[in-house]
Amino acid sequence: MAAGKRPRVATSSAGVGASHALTCSACGAVVPAGELVCPACGEPAVPAERKVVTVLFADLAGYTALAASMDPEEVFGAIRPWMTGLRLIVEEHGGTVPQVMGDGFMAVFGAPVAHEDDAERAVRAGLALVRHGHRLRIEDDPAFPGLHVGINTGEVIVGGSRESSGLAVVGDVVNISARLADMAAAGHVLVGAATRDLARGRIRYGRRQVRVVKGKAEPVPVYEAVGLQERVRSGSGSRKKADVAQVRVGPFVDRAAVLRRLSMELDRVARTGVARVRVVVDEPGVGKSRLVEELARRRSDALVMRGACLPYGQRLPLAALAEAITEQLGIRGDWSPARVRRAIAALR
CATH class of the missing domain: 3.30.70.1230 (Nucleotide cyclase, GGDEF domain)
Structure with a gap:
């Protein structure tokens, strides 16, 4: 497999695509x-x-x-x-x-x-x-x-x-x-x-x-x-505020009702301490990511973590959540399970 002599490639005097020796x-x-x-x-x-x-x-x-x-x-x-x-x-x-x-x-x-x-x-x-x-x-x-x-x-x-x-x-x-x-x-x-x-x-x-x-x-x-790579840069302190990267985009318009509902859900989680899941579904290109970005921008009191579901790699149902927590805490592959648990406990 290593590079050695210059490789010989199959050659012919016939034209490309022709049937030839x-x-x-x-x-x-x-x-x-x-x-x-x-x-x-x-x-x-x-x-x-x-x-x-x-x-x-x-x-x-x-x-x-x-x-x-x-x-x-x-x-x-x-x-x-x-x-x-x-x-x-x-x-x-x-x-x-x-x-x-x-x-x-x-x-x-x-x-x-x-x-x-x-x-x-x-x-x-x-x-x-x-x-x-x-x-x-x-x-x-x-x-x-x-x-x-x-x-x-x-x-x-x-x-x-x-x-x-x-x-x-x-x-x-x-x-x-x-x-x-x-x-x-x-x-x-x-x-x-x-x-x-x-x-x-x-x-x-x-x-x-x-x-x-x-x-x-x-x-x-x-x-x-x-x-x-972390997608959201966070400030100092154990309970960090979201610091969404500033990107030149147009003003956020419409979808006020959806944004208000998501913000209310976030308030409910903060009030009750009970986790909730909300899934935003729509056609590609209509602005789902932009909606979530706007929510994160307006709610600077919240800790925002991000994870991705990829079209390759092991199919794990909680892979996006695991990535979000791993990146937020800076967890490395050589950490012991006990060290990981301590880092997660400190996040609470």
Whole structure:
């Protein structure tokens, strides 16, 4: 998977779209027109193409010591379910895992299926992997050694492969992702500058670091992904007031009755101490978000927390609520359950 020699791609002198023989990119043999597999080496006869993808590497921390302390059969019995659980998290976020390498794996976001937010999906997946590993170690399997993740975005060559995924990815982006995973401490996610630029709206990052990467002539800028970006900036104090970002929008008109009803519901919650749920439903583009923004702006006495339901990732009924509380309290994946409970209790 790592970048090595310049990849050969299937070529032909015939025009694009014509039925013609190809040259196998793996062994150089001629592949007859219409064949999907090279008759000489068995590699898929799919022409390689350039794509911009985000590559994620995840490795188990301390695997060498773990393997030395256990019987090979025990190591296999432990690692297989670990890797299966981690792979499923990647796939839930829209990624593909073309290669598993014993104590780690490579995942690709943007091939074979591309999404407009592949970089964000990859970083979210990396954070979810770390959280899963921490929970696994604390609650279910103390033998789990922890996980470190590296993510990078850029142009690669994507072609066919005999791997179960049918996908081969080659390029310097792959190398850098692997190096970032090596440099990341257990329970941490390091990303390249390109990934950070593409996924900076919803992800919080640490300060810019410059690291020396093996094989690179110049140091490489990297960032640690530390959590999801808060959408509402709050002031100081344990009971913070909502500080809605000021955006240039037109004046809020009409819908006074709906706004008044929502405000009354909020008063009722404050008076009784009993939680209530109100769902605003309407056609796309009519101003549901604008209505809620206006309510938050007018009720500066209320603490406003926000969470999102995404079209990918694990389908959890309370995911939006969990995200809202997590971001408000700054909860990280390495926090113990006791610390999380104390933080939630302090919010009340």
